[in-house]
Amino acid sequence: MVRLRYLKILLGGWILVLLVVCGLAAPFLAPFDPQEQRLESRLQPPTWMGGKSTSSWLGTDNLGRDILSRIIYGSRISLLVGATTVILAGLIGCFLGAIAGYFGHGTDEVVTKITEIFLAFPFLLLAIALMAFLGQGVINIILALMMSRWVQYCRVVRGEVLSLKERDFVTAAKALGGKDFYVLLKHVVPNTFASVTVIATFAMAIVIISEASLSFLGLGVPASIPTWGSMLSEGRSYMNRAPWLTIFPGLAIFITVFGINLLGDGLRDILDPKLRRQA
């Protein structure tokens, strides 16, 4: 059991590291400029499937762009949007959740009602509506996803804080003269980190898929930036003729999300006190 747990973290972690390396070193790894169109050699199959172009390992797309290069560059958007959204949504969600749980009464009432309003919207629908309103763009997509993702953090942190604030060490800190915010930041919030980390990893997987979905629907980042979602969307009409247009970006999304989920699963096994006891 214990070994499996670490195996999950190890495998997931490696996939994530690989992704980060891909994103950071994209200009050195990619054999071509991802935007360079070579219309004369469009829809070339991958080299190992008998493609004429020996340099395009994963084939070329409908505009003759190199698919491997686009996938490598596409990892940047997935990572950027995934990480930024998760961190920003985490900050907002944790802050609101912590003050709601700690101060209770009116504050709690207001924050809870707001989260309920956000929860009432289906997540992706809210993101689509926001994107239609804000227009395309990397910052807009981060905003839209953040607006729909912070709620989960808020609910979990509020719940944890509710129980933590009744514990003896909090009472002790208060008795020693600790101010509310000091106690909250120094003694209460750090104890929620375990759950927050687990939420964050799963949220990252969801955010990466959502970004791909929005790009697929044409609501994501502008067409001049390669992303896995828009690659899927553009390749969709060529499914019969050139399946490699969709298979490879699809695999990229699959492996990434799988890796992050593994990592999240492993972390939860270790950090969740209930599961820890079972082991």
Place this chain on the structure above:
Amino acid sequence: MTKKKAGISRRDFLKTSAALGAGAMLGPAIARDAFAASRDRITIYHSSVADSLHPYRHSSSPIYGNWQHIMEPLVEYDYKRKDYVGILAESWEYQGKRWVFHLKKGIKFHNGATLTSKDVAFSIDRMRDEKGGSLQAPNFKDVTEVQTPDDQTVIFVTKQPLAVFLDRLENRFILSKAAADKHGDQMDQNPIGTGPYKYVSYQRGGNFVFTRNDDYWGGKADIKEVVFRKVTEDAARLAALESGQADLINNVPVHEVARLQRHPRVNVERIEGLRMFFLAFNVAHKPFDNKLVRQAVNYSVDGPAIIKNIFDGIGYSINGPVGSNVLGADPKLKRYPYDPQKAKELLAQAGYPNGCDVQLYYSAGRYPKDTEVCQVVAAQMVKGGFRVELISQEWAIFWETTGVNGGKLPFYYIGRGSLTDADTLYDQYFRTGTTKRSNFSNPEIDKLVEEQQKTPDMKKRTAILQQAGKIIMEEAPFVPLYNLADIYGVAKNVNWKLRPDEKVLVWDMKIR
């Protein structure tokens, strides 16, 4: 403390999906051959079929095509002759503020009554009745009165001389007044016209069915029964054609053409469509106020390459400001050649020696392969010295006062549909003040557009439009690109002539 999980378990879900997936893959293999099943009936799956039985609550070409089986217009545009021909009208005269129509004699409605001018006046009244649901009233906004001096004569009195009135009368179909009087508020359930087919039944979102009118004045049609069915999903129409459920479908996607052509019993037929695609400038925005910049864009965009590579060669390059299938086209005009070097020179002359930043707007998903087209345009323009940012907007935001029609977008990709007359395009896009789409203003063009709208003679009008076209090409307020094809899939034993206006008309079809 074991809890049973609610709902479906992951394993069950996977099993079910696998079974469904296998079923979906087997489907086409066991489907029947595609072949018109009967000589007497044709089944047409179309993306656009009448949404109600109100005969005038619509204004789109394919739906006019549905109704034209039952009822007929006074005049119709003949795409071959490029002129109007009489259907119910024998002849007509343009007398300044009056248009006089003489009806053909002895035309009978489906109920046996004879066509008279009263029926025409009654039908026009219903078309003008916006409160009653008609969407065709704007066509008569310049008409002050409809007179019926005798049974064979109808006179339209207009506010000012209106040479282009025949265009407004196209697709204005005539119903029987006697039938309407008899059925009262049930008249829409009993549409009676003079057409080659009679109404049988209608279900919203289901079938619209006609049967042959054996007493038709213009000669009996060949096929006995017609079924129109609205199917908006491309894949569903394709599947229906391939499995033999449908005999004819419209809008075959370009990328499916090659595969469908290999189908043993289906023909793919196509015709140059009437939707013209172009890149429009709004000259109120920099740098497009400068003619040289606009010309530079024209030199740097290679339309034919887009047709070849994005649309698999299925498209029609436009030479001049309008396509060759449009009234007012000038065969002598040529499109700007693809010449990025020349574009760079012009840009330098215009004061942008180091290139120029522009934003190209479009609405992803509105038109076939629009995102791909705009990406290729952007890459081509880079070679001509531009730096292009692509911005896609929701259609409503793109099109309404927040965008094109508010004059807010400096440079955008657009398709103008049902374009048969250059007048429509010049008036809407390039005449001062009609719309804010280009904010273009040129006194010469204004004068020519006004002049041709007063000219009833088609030849003279064409000449004036060609004159305007020449100026427009020089001023370059847009980059004309191409017309795409209307692509139909038809069972091989169905014989028909395609029309460029998206109408599917059955009476001159044959099933072998």
